[in-house]
Amino acid sequence: MGHLTKSNRAFFVTGTDTEVGKTCISKGLLLALDKMGYSTVAYKPIAAGCENTPDGLRNEDALILQRHSNIELQYDEVNPIAFEAAIAPHLALKALAGSDDVHFIPVDKIREGFVHLLQKEPNVILVEGAGGWRLPLGGSYLGRPRYLSEFVSELNLSVILVVGMRLGCLNHAVLTAEAISNDGLKIAGWVANQVDPDMVLVDENIESLKSLLDAPFLGNVPQLSGDDHAGNYLNLGRLGLSAEI
């Protein structure tokens, strides 16, 4: 297994839900890290919602991560497990298998892809989850379900929680933080990401989150436009990352 050192940090970007800005924040982190002189690779182990191209399945998140990693990567290195349908990945797998047998998205393959990227010796490896923290990998009513969070716990990755700022996010954020803590992990930092232009009392909600979440606040990312990116609003010093590596 690869070796994680201080200058070889691994982060797992999770969110309060799907479509809350995990990719948007990951892209900003990669751009900020590049500016600070860190070498980076990004990993999207499971992607559901892909275009079927002559080169194979291509997922927009994985393409963004591939473009913003500053160590050159092949698509399959960024995203080893891809499904065409934009649905829960374990259901996409079940549909492909076409039987009622129990199938699991293999944690082994997710781990192998991660270890392969570590061998490129990046200063930082950034992993984007799929959906929220408890993304199912498969299971049945009889057997023990498996979750993507097992991979994060096993490798003791530093978790970054993206809170999609919308009504209901307080409950989702607290439940996610409880689940992460129950898994024996700490949140390395959390981000408030403005996904709802109509949300009222944004600042008050952020203040509530600061008191509800026992984790460093990395920043408040507004609705972005043009060349602006999330990295411009994040304090990476709070993740223990500084310009001197």
Ligand SMILES: Nc1ncnc2c1ncn2[C@@H]1O[C@H](COP(=O)(O)OP(=O)(O)OP(=O)(O)O)[C@@H](O)[C@H]1O
């Ligand atoms: N701060 C922001 N400003 C403007 N648009 C944003 C912002 N954050 C997210 N978005 C947009 O919202 C949508 C969902 O964001 P994103 O794809 O990053 O979510 P996600 O959590 O990665 O979703 P998934 O679960 O599918 O991986 C995208 O169209 C993205 O461009």
Ligand SMILES: C[C@H](N)[C@H](N)CCCCCC(=O)O
């Ligand atoms: C298709 C979507 N954008 C994501 N890639 C997959 C989200 C899976 C969510 C599963 C769930 O928790 O219900």
Ligand SMILES: [Mg+2]
């Ligand atoms: Mg995404």
